[in-house]
Amino acid sequence: MSRTNRRTVVAKRSTTTPIETDEIRALVRAAGDDVVADLTQAESEDAGTYFGRGKVRELAEIVATRDARRVVVDGELTPSQHRALESRLPDETIVLDRYRLVLDIFEAQAGTRRAQLQVELAQLRYDLPRLIESADEGALNKQTEKGSPVYDVRDRIDRLERKLADLPEPADQFRERRREEGFDLVTIAGYTNAGKSTLLHRLADELSLEQSEAAESEPAEGSNKNATATVADRLFETLETTTRRATIDGRPTLATDTVGFVDDLPHDLVESFSSTLSEAAASDVVVLVVDASDPPARFRERLETSLEVLAAQDVDDDRIVAALNKVDRLSTADRARRREIATAELPEPAAEPIPVSVLEGANLGTLRAAIRDELPEERATLRMPNGDDAMAVVSRAYDRTTVETVEYDGVDVVLECRGRPSVLDRLRARAAGCSDP
Numbered sequence: 001m002s003r004t005n006r007r008t009v010v011a012k013r014s015t016t017t018p019i020e021t022d023e024i025r026a027l028v029r030a031a032g033d034d035v036v037a038d039l040t041q042a043e044s045e046d047a048g049t050y051f052g053r054g055k056v057r058e059l060a061e062i063v064a065t066r067d068a069r070r071v072v073v074d075g076e077l078t079p080s081q082h083r084a085l086e087s088r089l090p091d092e093t094i095v096l097d098r099y100r101l102v103l104d105i106f107e108a109q110a111g112t113r114r115a116q117l118q119v120e121l122a123q124l125r126y127d128l129p130r131l132i133e134s135a136d137e138g139a140l141n142k143q144t145e146k147g148s149p150v151y152d153v154r155d156r157i158d159r160l161e162r163k164l165a166d167l168p169e170p171a172d173q174f175r176e177r178r179r180e181e182g183f184d185l186v187t188i189a190g191y192t193n194a195g196k197s198t199l200l201h202r203l204a205d206e207l208s209l210e211q212s213e214a215a216e217s218e219p220a221e222g223s224n225k226n227a228t229a230t231v232a233d234r235l236f237e238t239l240e241t242t243t244r245r246a247t248i249d250g251r252p253t254l255a256t257d258t259v260g261f262v263d264d265l266p267h268d269l270v271e272s273f274s275s276t277l278s279e280a281a282a283s284d285v286v287v288l289v290v291d292a293s294d295p296p297a298r299f300r301e302r303l304e305t306s307l308e309v310l311a312a313q314d315v316d317d318d319r320i321v322a323a324l325n326k327v328d329r330l331s332t333a334d335r336a337r338r339r340e341i342a343t344a345e346l347p348e349p350a351a352e353p354i355p356v357s358v359l360e361g362a363n364l365g366t367l368r369a370a371i372r373d374e375l376p377e378e379r380a381t382l383r384m385p386n387g388d389d390a391m392a393v394v395s396r397a398y399d400r401t402t403v404e405t406v407e408y409d410g411v412d413v414v415l416e417c418r419g420r421p422s423v424l425d426r427l428r429a430r431a432a433g434c435s436d437p
């Protein structure tokens, strides 16, 4: 595709008015295009051309006069609608629907080999029925022959599936190991551009665990992305997960940033990227970041979308901590309003929503405390004969738990701490094995 002309017309049809084009415009910009015009139609769908004849003629005129190269339809086109639209627009106009646009963005953002293969696979799966739709009968008869376009696409899909299945998933192993070592897992999730990566940076300890484990997601060749969570006012900035060590009220945790949600995200694409999200179900806490500076209706919608995605991933309601972000942009009254909406939308067992400004660091203490409250915890009192063994247990406890008191009474060391039950079990066993000096 030519990168020189990125002039794009946005077209949207809906029976719900007013028809908003903010999000699709932002997606188009995230794909690197300029929106030169938009066209909306408040009518129900036309089975043939999606917009209906008159509107398509109008669209063709706009494309011609604005010298546009691409048309992005904010919806899902069937293969035949796609073909019908393209054939009625000026030559060489490329039509993309929302799904294909999101694939394009993912393609540009995919930084690792795995992500690149996943995107290519999703694109081919999307293209296949369209290719079949546009092939003439002669070509279709040949689709089982080597060298025919349909055969080649199918063949490539097979190969990609096998390649992906063979790729190791070091990130999973990495997290599994950490889990065994007693780290709590915190997943940061939410709509795209809500401020997830910014929050990860705020929560993370100075020293990134992954610096030594960076091999987990080696940047692919030619990619300018690396495994650190980049922050930008752009949709789908983060496509790779990043896990960093974060000490939350003394508790050693691993916090993982995830790919943002968006309405109508291609289903198989979500699946291919959701290995990160399915881990959310295994996390102790999911921090759901919501952009509270959105107008109330959009705020509610995006919160709903996010909750649906989490529910689909089997995340327990009582593990969700909602962070209403960007309140620095809101008046006190508007903050209260967003809080009311969130309280009404959130499932009963979820924690109270917490208004924060991650950027300004406002109310993060409250957020940390809420995360902390959700972590599985027990208290232990360990008594050991004073000596080197006991000191090793104490230092281990400082590493893995919240130490409340350490007392020496001459003969014994008495340690009180709080932490994950599994970690305490191991500490108890070590304490029992301490020998006299």
Ligand SMILES: Nc1nc2c(ncn2[C@@H]2O[C@H](COP(=O)(O)OP(=O)(O)OP(=O)(O)O)[C@@H](O)[C@H]2O)c(=O)[nH]1
Pocket: 190, 191, 192, 193, 194, 195, 196, 197, 198, 199, 230, 231, 232, 233, 234, 235, 236, 237, 238, 239, 259, 260, 261, 325, 326, 327, 328, 329, 356, 357, 358, 359, 360
């Ligand atoms: N005003 C304001 N802006 C914020 C706040 N937190 C984050 N932002 C901005 O919001 C934009 C998106 O932040 P990111 O952290 O990249 O968002 P994300 O959720 O990781 O986005 P994706 O990776 O694209 O899904 C950036 O421009 C941030 O600077 C906040 O508390 N207040």
Ligand SMILES: [Mg+2]
Pocket: 196, 197, 198, 229, 230, 231, 237, 238, 257
């Ligand atoms: Mg991000």
